[in-house]
Amino acid sequence: MGEFDQLYREVILDHYKNPRGHGAIPDADAHAEGQNPLCGDEVSIYVSFGDDGDTIDEVKFEGRGCAISQAATSMLIEMVQGRSATDIAALPKEELLEEIGIPLTPVRLKCAILGLGVLKVALHRAKGTPLPEGWSTLAVELEFLADD
């Protein structure tokens, strides 16, 4: 199963089965949830900032969906822990994709960057960080769903 190992490499399956930072933060400083309307993947992200109001002190997520969407969000959580919100708002998706390290078709790419989009929206809402143009479509979908 060469193709299987290429897409679902061990680290992906590990994050899928044992997601890092799984759960909610009751009094989170920033929160957003989103859904990939194509396949129904769901992700909610909670962030608490440190005393400087910018450092991501604690970050957690909840969700359900395919292995790629959930593992990618879990990997994202590890990546952003302790970094500044300003940095993460500007984080290019390529940095996450490099970490994920698997070839993705356009459909699966949406699964992989769902968590990052949700996190950017959460930071945007809490701190007014800009949402780069590339995220606008996703953000519109997320905002729409959050209004439900």
Added chain:
Amino acid sequence: MEPVTVTAAQTKLDAQRIRADFAYLEELRNGKPVAFLDSAASAQKPRQVLDALRDFYEHSYANVHRGVYQRAERATAGYEGAREKTRAFVNASSTREIVFTRSATEGINLVAYAWGLDNLGPGDLVVVTELEHHSNYVPWQYIAKRTGARFRMIPIDDLGELQLDALDDIAREGNVKVVANNLISNTLGTVNPVERLTEWAHEQGAIMVVDAAQAAPHRAIDVQALGCDFLAVSAHKMCGPSGVGALWGRADLFDAMAPFNLGGHMIRSVRYEDTTWGQLPYKFEAGTQPIAEAYAFGAAIDYLSAIGLDAIEQHEHELVEYAMERLAEIDGVSVYGPPADRRAGIVSFNLESVHPHDVSQVLDWENVAIRGGHHCTQPLMKRLGVAATCRASFYVYSIPDEVDRLVAGLVKAKQAFA
């Protein structure tokens, strides 16, 4: 249930012979042909239909109902010939009742807008079901909101069948004006009691709108026997081209309705002060229609009719029964919907702790094509308590070997994610 009786005259469908009509089924990927189990989304096209499309474009194409030159007349004859084939296919009493549309979705929107906006208001109820495809759900929800009517769903039971005992309670809530239901659920394959619902709708003074997009490819449709008021189909699910469909409606209702799309050909006369509408069915066919596609839709109807709709239904029934048997052999597979004898050739299922997208992906590597997702039935997904399901669906070219490949692929997926 009475046992299914098969008439002696019925010819059994020969799927192996039919497969030779479909180029896609002969393509190999890594040495394997495709097991195409996603016909409920859209069917593949046989050479006969593709030849008809090309032949029409090459030898008969011009705009219809306009030119007096010979080729324009031939185009009109081809287009109107397809209308007659569509009429016969759904057993309508007149071609005046057959409107060509872009799709079943457009047909339903036509009724929702052109009938709904003028006939619905506060105190009225628009009733759909928990099983509807978004195309027979969202237009009604939207037009209900626009007109101030209320929107209600007939619930389903745990087997995915409509709970008709909820009808009395719904009727007490207001004036039921529209009942909209699919004849066959695109997600669960449930065959819905449309005749019974039509009776109820008419007792309430409501119109009955049937989404037959998923039924028309698979079984004989008889609008007069169903007794409904509107019925919509899409050619692409019936081995025909995409971009064309048909809406059947009662002539008296069509006559009383305002037009939907406005423009060329749907008019009687246009003056600065006012415009009057053309005759049925042209009143609802504004602009240049998908002419060649409608013609090829006619060829698809010929193709299906030559195989025989009863034989198609029987073939799919055998496949879905076999598929449900084989799926039950895998621990951790949950199948949704009614037993095989009360469903069409569609089976939705989930593999425990593996998301349908991941299942579909693993199956794709085995060149088994299924659908993973919500199948445009989010209210149904909510009722089932899942975000998505895997769906395998069968058609004239499907064979038991493809079910075996599906099952083998699921076993692999299960092992891989264990």
